[in-house]
Amino acid sequence: MTSGKTFRALLTALALLFPLTALSLVGGGTADAAVAARTVYYDASGSQEFKAAVDEGAAAWNAAVHKVQLKPATGGQASVKILADDGWPRTYQNGFGRGTVYMGREAVNEGFYPPRIAAHELGHILGLPDNRNGRCDYLMSGHSSPTSCKTTAPHSTEAAQVERNAGGSLAVLAQRELTFVF
Numbered sequence: 001m002t003s004g005k006t007f008r009a010l011l012t013a014l015a016l017l018f019p020l021t022a023l024s025l026v027g028g029g030t031a032d033a034a035v036a037a038r039t040v041y042y043d044a045s046g047s048q049e050f051k052a053a054v055d056e057g058a059a060a061w062n063a064a065v066h067k068v069q070l071k072p073a074t075g076g077q078a079s080v081k082i083l084a085d086d087g088w089p090r091t092y093q094n095g096f097g098r099g100t101v102y103m104g105r106e107a108v109n110e111g112f113y114p115p116r117i118a119a120h121e122l123g124h125i126l127g128l129p130d131n132r133n134g135r136c137d138y139l140m141s142g143h144s145s146p147t148s149c150k151t152t153a154p155h156s157t158e159a160a161q162v163e164r165n166a167g168g169s170l171a172v173l174a175q176r177e178l179t180f181v182f
């Protein structure tokens with residue numbers, strides 16, 4: 001697990017460099033604020049044993065926000081790809097509603113709840129940064145919350161931020177890939 005921990009530390013360091021940039025970028029867009037709900041399609045066909053967990057995480061977001069909805073798809077329709085591997089869970093985000101999520105088994109093996117991991121990573125896809133406040137009622141607290149935490153619903157402030165992000169331009173974040181971890 002040493003290499004995994006090192007990798008996690010590296011990703012955490014990278015994530016620390018970029019969240020403020022992400023926030024400032026997603027906060028600015030208002031041009032499309034009046035449009036109806038956006039649909040973000042995700043392809044979980046490569047998520048192996050985590051497919052149900054991914055669907056549960058997506059459903060939690062769909063219940064909490066209105067301007068964007070996450071729906072399963074396969075192939076070219078999907079702008080989000082969900083995969084599984086033995087590393088630490090992480091998201092490579094290429095703009096609002098776009099990116100690749102790895103449902104890493106390392107956190108599952110440490111006891112974290114897979115649907116919560118999925119909801120957290122989808123939060124990154126929807127433009128949220130990490131927020132290591134240790135609280136179970138925040139999805140973006142990630143691994144700073146206890147492994148006993150099984151909450152999949154976003155905090156109201158997280159949902160509100162996603163609603164604001166969904167009102168911005170889909171392309172505004174696409175200039176640089178952002179890396180986040182659970």
Ligand SMILES: [Zn+2]
Pocket residue numbers: 120124129130142180181182
């Ligand atoms: Zn994260």
